[in-house]
Amino acid sequence: MYLLGDHSPAVNGLLRTANQAAQALTRVLPEKGLSFDLMAGAILGEHIPKGQIIVLRAGTLTAALGGRVGYIHQAGDIFGFEGIHAANEMSYQAEEPVSLMCYETEPFYAWVAADPTRARLWNDYLTAVCALFGHAYTDTIKDQHRPQAGFIRFRAGDTIVRQNDPIEHVYTMMRGSARVLVDGVEVGEVRDGEVFGAIAAINQSPRTATIVAREDCTVMAVPEEQFVALLQAHPDTAMQVMQGMARIINDLNRKLAETQKHNQPHV
Incomplete structure (x- = not known):
């Protein structure tokens, strides 16, 4: 489980507690649950029976509250779908194919209570998750410069953005890689974790390059105006973006130098 954005040491400590407790519990969970495999984009409320752990x-x-993504569940996380979803209007969506194991609540709680170590781990997990949920909920009602991010999936060969198109979003490559083309010539690559589209957002200019998925990939899209506000509010994020832009520019310069060398007449 992790929360989007930068957080205080206290919040990071809660995340560590929740993740460690969940991992310890899932290592000893009995394989007697109901298994579900869902495709990317599936909404859990449409597939999972009520009253399940x-x-x-x-x-x-992604776990969204009021339409806003509050946090992201990863493999090994445990959550009570009916309790959290019904009480707090939390919705869950698969951002990629997922595999789930569901347990009836009463047998699950009986299994936890039968062992003091499991009971302590479950208590630690619930305490941390409740505190983190409160943190995520508080963020949804604060007037802060935080982007409303959305995830988009592309197939290999799909065009993510086109050169000279108007700027609407800035993207982060969450999984996969993509080719960078200027005037049809490949000049670089976008890798995992890198931001692209930022130059046009900062300069308020059309797209400077075409980005084509090299493989199946997932990107996070942030509206351009929110991205600019994020940079103004968080200088550390701005530095990370500039480092990524510098690498792309270096790739472009290297490609240009190689092209010029190749085109030099042989003596």
Whole structure:
């Protein structure tokens, strides 16, 4: 489980507690649950029976409150779908194919209570998750410069952005890689974790390059105006973006030098 954005040491400590407790519990969970495999884009409320404790065995899920992504569940996380979803209007969506194991609540709680170590781990997990949920909920009602991010999936060969198109979003490559083309010539690559589209957002200019998925990939899209506000509010984020832009520019310069060398007449 992790929260989007930068957080205080206290919040990071809660995340560590929750993740460690969940991992310790899932290592000893009995294989007697109901298994579900869902495709990317699936909404859990449309597939999972009510009154279940859910273990995410593979993949990632976004948890949204009031339409805003509050945190992301990773493999090994445990959550009570009916309790959290019904009480707090939390919705869960698969951002990629996911595998789930579901347990009836009463047998699950009986299994936890039968062992003091399991009971302590479950208490640690619930305490941390409740505190983190409160943190995520507080963020949804604060007037802060935080981007409303959305995830988009592309197939290999799909065009993510086109050169000279108007700027609407800035993207982060969450999974996969993409080719960078200027005037049809490949000049670089976008890799995992890198931001692209930032130059046009900062300069308020059309797209400077075409980005084509080299493989199946997932990107996070942030509206351009929110991205600019984020840079103004968080200088450390601005530095990370500039480092990524510098690498892309270096790739472009290297490609240009190689092209010029190749085109030099042989004596």
